Each structure stands twice: as structure tokens, then as C-alpha cells.
Amino acid sequence: MKENIFDKDFFTKLNKINMALNFRLSNGTQGGRKSKAKGVSVEFSDFREYAPGDDFRRIDWNAYGRLDKLFVKVFMEEREGVFNFFLDKSKSMDQGDDNKGEMALKIMAALGYITINNLDRIIVSGLEDGNIIDLGSGTGKRTFQKLLRDLNNIEFNGATNLGESIRKRKITGRGVSIVVSDFLNNGGLENLEEGLKYLAFKKQQIILVQVLSKEDMEPTIDEEVTLIDSETREEVKMTLNYKVIEEYKKALKTYNNNLKNMAKKYGAKIVFVRSDEALEKVILDKFTRNNIVV
Structure with missing residues (x-):
């Protein structure tokens, strides 16, 4: 990325929003999400009878005074959400006067910041030539700083095989999977569908972000052109x-x-983005209207 992604005002706005989850978490380490597990966070869930070994500090003495029995307060435990980010690194993304790859990187960085800022975990992968490329994972500010450095060094090369690449990412437990691509995929939509089947089987909340350039959507008229496939170099x-x-x-x-x-x-939810749109509009308008950020 050749420019600073966030200005101060945009950072402030990102601090006020969160990534949406449409399910409760039942595993993962402690974080900022409410889970099905019962624990000791600040949000009350229920009562149950005291059992030997329970923490005396959780006994409800008011209930004991009324019922002459010991009850303990049960709270909803907070867990971290796991967000799998998939970035299409194929050559077709490196196109357009307003570069598709640049917009894709900005979206990844913005969503990554929102995710980490809300105590969730990110796992970032590049998709290229049917392979999966580990671009880092973790939580906290250091993870975000490393993510920005890694994204700055991304190069878009090779061909697209999204379905094969996605299936090579080992996923355990429920989470959110976000795929950022132009979806101009070798093998067409049938190839992509294999990846979506895998993510659905792994109980992922799926988000697709299609980034197209103005040139993709509004090609200009010329008398005769030579079209070159940016991935295979085939000429027509x-x-x-x-x-x-x-x-x-x-x-x-x-x-x-x-x-x-x-x-x-x-x-899956899908968001259509033009590479010449303002990043703030994409994140704070389109993603909000699709209930991806709240």
C-alpha cells in the first residue's frame, strides 16, 4: 500500500464499531464475545444450586435468606471470535487505474483493525495458484502492526484457483471467513463453490467481498485491442x-x-466494491448496511 490507510478521524470511527457475529461461541480463549459457556464475566446468566468446590464469592446470600438454600450466580463467559481472512493474490487483482489490489489490501487492513480492536483473533491467508499462503495470525496491537507490514509487501502474481486454495486452510471451530477477491476465477463459479462448501461444512459465517475496477465494469471503446489474460498471458x-x-x-x-x-x-453475505470508491464509504456504509460491522 502506497498511502496511509487511516487518518485520525477514520481511526476514531473504527474504534466505535465491531464485527457482527450471528452465532454464540462455545470454544476459544477468553475475549470480548459472549459464548454459550458459563463463566465469571460481568454479564449475569442464571442461578444454580451450590455444589462443593464452588466459589463462595458467587453465592447469592439474598436467595439464601429467602429460601434457606445456597445458590450461586452463573455468568456468561466471554470468548474471542475467530476471523479467517482470505486475500486473492492473483495477477488479475493488480489491475485498474484505481488498483483493485490496493483496495483489497485497504479493506483487509480496516476489517483486521476492527477485529483486533474488539479482542478477536485473526488468521490471514493469501490465495495464489491453488495454494494457501500464511500471512500471520494472532490478537492485539502487535498483530495489527505486523499485518500492516505484511500487507504492504504483498505482490499479486499467478493464477486464481480460489476453491482449491481455501480448502487447504485447516479450520477448527466456528468462526467468520471473509474472502476478498474479484472472483474472476479460473474454473468459474464451480471452482469457487467448492471453497464455499468447505467453509459452510466448517460452520463458518461467510462474507464475500468482490472488488472490481472501473475498467472491469465500464470498458472503453477502441477500434482494435489485444486482450491479454493477466494470469495465463493468453492473447485475444x-x-x-x-x-x-x-x-x-x-x-x-x-x-x-x-x-x-x-x-x-x-x-453467505456478499458486498460489491468498486476500486475507485472511498474506503470510508465502503466500511461505514456498505458493510454496515449488510450488517457485517455494527
């Missing part, structure tokens, strides 16, 4: 005119509608 010569561009736009619309339907099939 063609003449662009209004008819060709309209057909392209229809095909892209159909593709994204199919992507949206696939996301719905696996209970």
Missing part, C-alpha cells in the same frame, strides 16, 4: 464497439447474479 485480438461492450456488460451482470445466488445458497 478483437474489435471493441458498442455491441461488444453491451454484451460484455450483460455477461458480467449475469455472472455477478449467479455469484450472488451462490452466496445465498451457502448463507
Whole structure:
């Protein structure tokens, strides 16, 4: 990333929001999320009869005075949420006057900051050529600082094989999985679906973030162009005119509608982002309207 992602005002706004979870946690280490487990946090949950070995400090003496029996207060234990971030590192992301890869990195950094700031754990992975690349994991400010350094050094290379790459990430326990990509995937949506099946099987709350450039969405007219696949380097010569561009736009619309339907099939949320949009609008408007941040 060639510019400072956050200004002071944006940092302040990020401090006031959180990543949404649509399930209760039952495992993981202590953190800021309410879990199904009973523990000793500050949020009251229930009473139960005293048993030998219970902490005397948790006895409700008012209940003892009324019922002449010992009861202890049970509180809802707080656990950390686990957020798996998947970044498409393929060459197609390194495109556009307002670079798609740059926007993807900014989104990853912003969501990573929100996650860590709310005492959750992040696991960040790069997806490239069907492989999974470990970009770091952890909690706390040091993890975020390392994340920013690692993201600054990201290079977008190779081909896209999202489904194969995602399935190589070992996932244990429920969590949130966020995939940031243009989803212009070798093997089409069928390949991506294999990755979504895996994430759904692993009981993940799935979020897809598609980043497209202005050039992807609104190609300009020229008499004759040579189209070069940025990943395979295959060349196709063609003449662009209004008819060709309209057909392209229809095909892209159909593709994204199919992507949206696939996301719905696996209970995933999807956010469509243009690389020339302001980061603040993306995070504080689009992600809020989709109930991804609250």
C-alpha cells in the first residue's frame, strides 16, 4: 500500500464499531464475545444450586435468606471470535487505474483493525495458484502492526484457483471467513463453490467481498485491442464497439447474479466494491448496511 490507510478521524470511527457475529461461541480463549459457556464475566446468566468446590464469592446470600438454600450466580463467559481472512493474490487483482489490489489490501487492513480492536483473533491467508499462503495470525496491537507490514509487501502474481486454495486452510471451530477477491476465477463459479462448501461444512459465517475496477465494469471503446489474460498471458485480438461492450456488460451482470445466488445458497453475505470508491464509504456504509460491522 502506497498511502496511509487511516487518518485520525477514520481511526476514531473504527474504534466505535465491531464485527457482527450471528452465532454464540462455545470454544476459544477468553475475549470480548459472549459464548454459550458459563463463566465469571460481568454479564449475569442464571442461578444454580451450590455444589462443593464452588466459589463462595458467587453465592447469592439474598436467595439464601429467602429460601434457606445456597445458590450461586452463573455468568456468561466471554470468548474471542475467530476471523479467517482470505486475500486473492492473483495477477488479475493488480489491475485498474484505481488498483483493485490496493483496495483489497485497504479493506483487509480496516476489517483486521476492527477485529483486533474488539479482542478477536485473526488468521490471514493469501490465495495464489491453488495454494494457501500464511500471512500471520494472532490478537492485539502487535498483530495489527505486523499485518500492516505484511500487507504492504504483498505482490499479486499467478493464477486464481480460489476453491482449491481455501480448502487447504485447516479450520477448527466456528468462526467468520471473509474472502476478498474479484472472483474472476479460473474454473468459474464451480471452482469457487467448492471453497464455499468447505467453509459452510466448517460452520463458518461467510462474507464475500468482490472488488472490481472501473475498467472491469465500464470498458472503453477502441477500434482494435489485444486482450491479454493477466494470469495465463493468453492473447485475444478483437474489435471493441458498442455491441461488444453491451454484451460484455450483460455477461458480467449475469455472472455477478449467479455469484450472488451462490452466496445465498451457502448463507453467505456478499458486498460489491468498486476500486475507485472511498474506503470510508465502503466500511461505514456498505458493510454496515449488510450488517457485517455494527
